[in-house]
Amino acid sequence: MKLSVVVPVFNEQDVLPLFAERIRPVLEGLDVSYEVLAVDDGSTDATPVVLELMRRHWPELRVIRLRRNSGHQNALTAGLHRARGEYVVSIDVDLQDPPEVIAEMLRLAENGGLDVVHGVRTDRSTDSPFKRWTAGLYYRMAGRVVGTPVPRHAGDFRLLSRTAVDALIDLPEHRPVYRLLVPWLGLPSGEVAYTRERRAAGRSKYPLTKMVRLAVDSITGFSAVPLRIATWLGCAGIALCVVLGVVVLADHVWGHVVPGWTSMFTAMVFLGALQLLCLGLLGEYVARVFTAVQGRPAYVVVSDSAAVRPYASL
Structure with missing residues (x-):
């Protein structure tokens, strides 16, 4: 044929x-x-x-x-x-x-x-x-x-x-x-x-949800870059925390009144979102391994x- x-x-x-x-x-x-x-x-x-x-x-x-x-x-x-x-x-x-x-x-x-x-x-x-x-x-x-x-x-x-x-x-x-x-x-x-x-x-x-799924499958099926992005984001978060620590210490030395709740709230939200993003990226790869192991x-x-x-x- x-x-x-x-x-x-x-x-x-x-x-x-x-x-x-x-x-x-x-x-x-x-x-x-x-x-x-x-x-x-x-x-x-x-x-x-x-x-x-x-x-x-x-x-x-x-x-x-x-x-x-x-x-x-x-x-x-x-x-x-x-x-x-x-x-x-x-x-x-x-x-x-x-x-x-x-x-x-x-x-x-x-x-x-x-x-x-x-x-x-x-x-x-x-x-x-x-x-x-x-x-x-x-x-x-x-x-x-x-x-x-x-x-x-x-x-x-x-x-x-x-x-x-x-x-x-x-x-x-x-x-x-x-x-x-x-x-x-x-x-x-x-x-x-x-x-x-x-x-x-x-x-x-092919609604938006399926388009997003296709994009995720495209990335996770061909590259480990998202995992490296998670690592880079973690490094960036650590660097930001170091900078915030230096600023807080300087304010303490100079005797400035620092309420504290704004910087702490911002840092907590940022780090929480960063951790969830990294876990989500890791979960995509674990899901692919899990599907392959199941053999369905x-x-x-x-x-x-x-x-x-x-x-x-x-």
Whole structure:
């Protein structure tokens, strides 16, 4: 099989028909063998029913159902581990990333002998100013954390060769962040620019809390810098305490009346916040070790339609 398209899906009953209507002509126009892996990440709406109805009319559609909502990156992992294509494309179902770009990605990979082709957004005007600012901050941070160049404004819309997919599968990651893992591999890569569109239907499944979680996983999964930051903050706190001690001693020698409660209150609050921050940073790493020691799977597959006789095309 030439091409696999992995599509994480969570409560997307409204946008699924629009997605199929747009991506199917693109894939069939490539004139290659393909499959579309829709990974149902524990949807609670009519998404499973819609997928089954679509599969009756679309033999190349393959539905993988997870037992519960495991998160976007884990759903993507489930699809990558089961994709059978020589090339694998990952794309979101909301149509903000245009499926028409897949043809250009495949052509660039084949002609240039590339293992990775990133989809890079040239226009984020559909995002809010806050999201654009946080995205810029994230990518600046990501490049320093990974230690290798990370394509700016490249999300999870990308094409991977079989070599790249197998390399990702072999990595012992419990909380994968593919937008950083893929550049870290250092494989020959290229970029395809596109304009990001508005969501076709439904609501975003990536609120601020998930964005923060992604940023934390990105940092703690690739660098021990936060632990060093905690050490530096501790040293800074000690230095500040020494300075305060000198000031208090000087006031005592010079006979100044020092009420005391302001400086003490400030120092206590500062040191308390500093300790909590350091403990929180340490806890993130301990949590990752704890998760790895538990050895629990990041996701559980309930069914894979590839193991079931497909419906006849109607």
